[in-house]
Amino acid sequence: MSGIYLLDYGAGNVRSLVNAVKKLGYDITFVKDPSDILKADKLIFPGVGAFGSAMTSLVTKGYAEPLKQYIASNKPFMGICVGMQTLFEGSDESPSVPGLGVIPGRVQLFDSTTKAVPHMGWNTARTIQGLERAQNCGLEYKRTYYFVHSFAIPFNEGSPEAKEWALTTTQYGDQVFISSVRRGNVFCTQFHPEKSGFAGVNVLKAFLSGETAIGVEADVAALTAPQILVPGSLSILAPSYVPEPSKDEFTKRIVACLDVRANDQGDLVVTKGDQYDVREQGSSESGKGDVRNLGKPVELARRYFEEGADEITFLNITSFRNCPLMDTPMLEVLRRASETVFVPLTIGGGIKDVVDPDGKLHPALEVAGEYFRSGADKVSIGSDAVYAAEKFYALGGRGDGTSAIETIAHAYGSQAVVISVDPKKIYVNSPSDAPTHHVIEAQQPGPNGEKYCWYQCTVSGGREGRDLDVRQLVVACQTLGAGEILLNSMDQDGMKQGYDLKLIQDVREAIRIPVIASSGAGAAQHFVDVFQKTGVEAALAAGIFHRREVPLEEVKETCKKNNIRVRNIDA
Ligand code: 1PR
Incomplete structure (x- = not known):
């Protein structure tokens, strides 16, 4: 044929x-x-x-x-x-x-x-x-x-x-x-x-x-050919064309993020938490209501592509409970999204070695491969990156080649491996209170007037804190071969108070791979602040886009007005 x-x-x-x-x-x-x-x-x-x-x-x-x-x-x-x-x-x-x-x-x-x-x-x-x-x-x-x-x-x-x-x-x-x-x-x-x-x-x-x-x-x-300049048109043939001097026109990326999970009725929905709590305030004994439902993943992804998002991230936020290879709805979300969305797609949640219910082991590389074949350009690793970093330090500052980061980066390239970080701020009175961690001056004093803080890494969607700080994590992950950091903040998530600039600046300075700032965007000006004050390559938001509180267009226009280069919205 x-x-x-x-x-x-x-x-x-x-x-x-x-x-x-x-x-x-x-x-x-x-x-x-x-x-x-x-x-x-x-x-x-x-x-x-x-x-x-x-x-x-x-x-x-x-x-x-x-x-x-x-x-x-x-x-x-x-x-x-x-x-x-x-x-x-x-x-x-x-x-x-x-x-x-x-x-x-x-x-x-x-x-x-x-x-x-x-x-x-x-x-x-x-x-x-x-x-x-x-x-x-x-x-x-x-x-x-x-x-x-x-x-x-x-x-x-x-x-x-x-x-x-x-x-x-x-x-x-x-x-x-x-x-x-x-x-x-x-x-x-x-x-x-x-x-x-x-x-x-x-x-x-x-x-x-x-x-x-x-x-x-x-x-x-x-x-x-000799110089040919067609009168009244821009048509000039080589070699007479004199190129414009080169110029760095790299733009900052605006990323739309979709936290996805099944609700209590079993439907796959885009949800959004405040400080990682995705349930409505309810009247049940626990005070908890339904999982917030902000739309359907494929439809929302398409909307964000059309509205000018430079990248779209899906985070399967409860995947730690299941085997992702059994999670066919997420694979289907990717397959369908890639039919209409022609900007990069990242998928996170459950990228690790998994054992399915019949006892069969699926290495993280196989899990990631399934996602790539379904339309993902990058996979984002959360909990497993924390365990890999802990092992990295236990081995004296090196990997052993078996972590998900190493195996996926080796096969698919570093650019395909994003590390999603879920840090929680721990306030201390002085750096000597946390001698094994990277302590910085807090942006605001803590509840008891503490002037310092460190950022603790968590796993399982923030449910468990580990004895590892964010700087330790990102440095280890970069050395293991990660290509990008997606930096969330459990404290800022959904609060609409702006990004945690201190945290982001600290991470941006520690590593050379790109950093996506995440959590807390509540206004277009917050994007300007994070780009101008920290130098990150990308900024992500979820809630304000889902609820149509701040359109992507407004974010881009505000950035432009502040001399921050962003991609023009496609037509
Ligand atoms: O540990 O590899 O299985 O990955 C789990 C993934 O799911 C991680 O990327 C983790 O961040 C994410 N996750 C788990 N639980 C939650 C939750 O919300 N309960 N979502 C969760 C994290 C944070 C952001 C959010 C920004 C922007 N969501 O991605 O979209 O904070 O929100 P905002 O603009 O509304 O403030 P693993």
Whole structure:
């Protein structure tokens, strides 16, 4: 069968890509055998995970040679993220593993001394081949696209890859890298079009409809052509196009969070607690009423995507009671959400080794894999991260390779592993009252006038406190391979008093991976405060969005007015 083929080696979420292609009205066939590659009329290669494991999979499955032949045959090819990187000669991520060598150059690690790494979030892509060429590829001036990677191809003007291949560059902090390449029928993006909202869907559309491909002859002709400036239009062909100077246009992310659980009637609902208590005040003996019901998970996720959320997080807040693999409703929520939501999806709750009722052990890696295949881009680990950090310190500050963080990061990449932290503030009179913990000055004095506090890690949705502080946790998790911290606060959750800025600042300073501030947003100004005062990469809210008290649009407009870069709401 000919047509559009997808080269998937099973390393992550390709469901969103398949859904986006289908949404555009095309059928897509998975490559099952090396011979399928040469049957394709158009081939998409969405690389996920580490460079070394991607290349090793290509070689062991017998895909590498037919892939090179396919590319040489000049049939339309689109590589995404690691799918683009594998076309280069090699990567510092896996120095001993050669790349396909189609494009000269090497993939290198971002410098994390000046910015958070991975580069995770929305950024622009500036064309250096000319606006017309970028437009042919569905790329739009000033639109932002979703990136998630720690390694990139530095843009080096004058280098062969830059001259012949680079279509766009992107600046992250002080570094400029190649964010897309195009030559003949090869088109690759470092960003994820399938996760870049409608802007990204347009990029896929251009490739699928054939606009992107112009053929090598036309390409060479254009590259050697004298300056052609079409009067009255922006149409300028390379090489006369003078690119604008690069600029860091990385945006802060606004994340909508959906705490999900079954209510007493057994329906899966989005709920929301105050300080983690999700029940209404009731008339029962315990004073507790029903689980608060704020809507249906798939519908709310879609609403937030349409309203401009940059990312959506589902937290299965009672998963510690069940085996998540038996939790088919949550998997179904992801599958259905990924049909209509084209921004990154994170799923948390129950990511750990689990034993199902018939005694069968499912390692955390298998649990996570099931979620990735169902449409998740990242998994968020809560309780299990606390246990892993405790073990890390018991072993003298190292992992043993068996934790969920390590196994999932190894297989799917650090960027796919988020740590959800549920800290509780413990007030003390002086740092010497908690000598084994990281004590800071409290923002407000405690109930008995205490001036200091430390933040205790909890497990099982805040039900149990552990002898570990948040700083110890995040440092251990970063060392074990986590790619991002989702920093909640049990004290601020649902209170609408603003984020715990002291806590967030303290964590932001301790680590170099991105931090999502969470808990307590009650007004658009709270987002401005947390971005300006702590420098976090993202801010999350739940209650104010569910109850429509503060629209996402207002949050973004307020940020813009305060010179905080945010992604424009897609149309
Ligand atoms: O321990 O790996 O099974 O993960 C359980 C996950 O469920 C953790 O991520 C934990 O944070 C979450 N969780 C467990 N119980 C609750 C609860 O509320 N009873 N939700 C819970 C935590 C906190 C935030 C919330 C923000 C923003 N929810 O995610 O959405 O505080 O709220 P706001 O903007 O309304 O203030 P595991």
